[in-house]
Amino acid sequence: MHLIDLHCDMIWKLLKDRAEGKEVDICRNEGAVSLLGLEKAESMAQFFAAFVYMGKFQGKGRWSKGYREALMMLKALDEEIERTEGKIEWAKNAGDVLGTHRQGKIAAIKSVEEGGVLEEKISRLETFYEEGVRLLTLTWNEENCIGYPNSRDRNIMEKGLKKFGMEVVSFMNEKGMIIDVSHLSDQGFWDVICLSKAPVVASHSNARSLCAHPRNLTDEMLLELGNHGGVVGLNLYPYFVDKNGRSNMEKLAVHLRHMVSVAGEDAVAIGTDFDGFDEGISSIKNIGQMPDFYDYLKKHGFTEKILEKVWYKNALRIMAEVMK
């Protein structure tokens, strides 16, 4: 079964490993995402996030440093895709993905995770767009110029988008970029749902009613996301599956079943978060094992029709609706 994964942190992991002296690249690494793994997964498209970890920048000018880091990571991603010698090709919309797929190749889509690096400058978002970025995760886990993040602190959770965040939403609507509400505060989620003229994604989040983590979505949020044509990507990070960080296919299947029943079968996709975590225990360790997960789900009550939607059709549908 073909797969579209809405979120992975491969480039973040490769750069981190290289800084530690390891010789790794997209074709050869011990992380969760590699060319071989994507081929095994029968990947149709993979979103590659340039995730900027702002914790490493302090003081004045830190967001500008973060912006330069994002551009550096996007460039590094270009170099990795180049290494695959045409086996993976960049895509900017659903048509590109289908075209690439017809040639027997894998499509790659650029995203940026941590909208704070825009530092209230729409021109930076324009630059990202020109660089091929088609999805922006508005926040990570700290307050930024767009809005407030998910938090266990109710005061933060009740604060939503800022004025600049509203400008970002309308710019992205206009340009045909996918707005990603994963990591956002609950109020931020509702602000985006109200404001956005296009459906949005929660690229890598699970069900909060099953695992009470603020990164997961409540049933009300899942329902409304689905009602607005949005898509939520099932996240494999063990602590978003189970509060003790012990995940397995059975527990993931429970999240998936719940998400499908609340948000609807047209609203759930895959957003692995691979290479973005190494904590917790999971029986699925890399993208090449996704076909095993598919087989497990098929044996445990999921119809092929629903799995087809979750594996790639829903992601492709929202890409066709949003990206120009």
Ligand SMILES: [Zn+2]
């Ligand atoms: Zn994330």
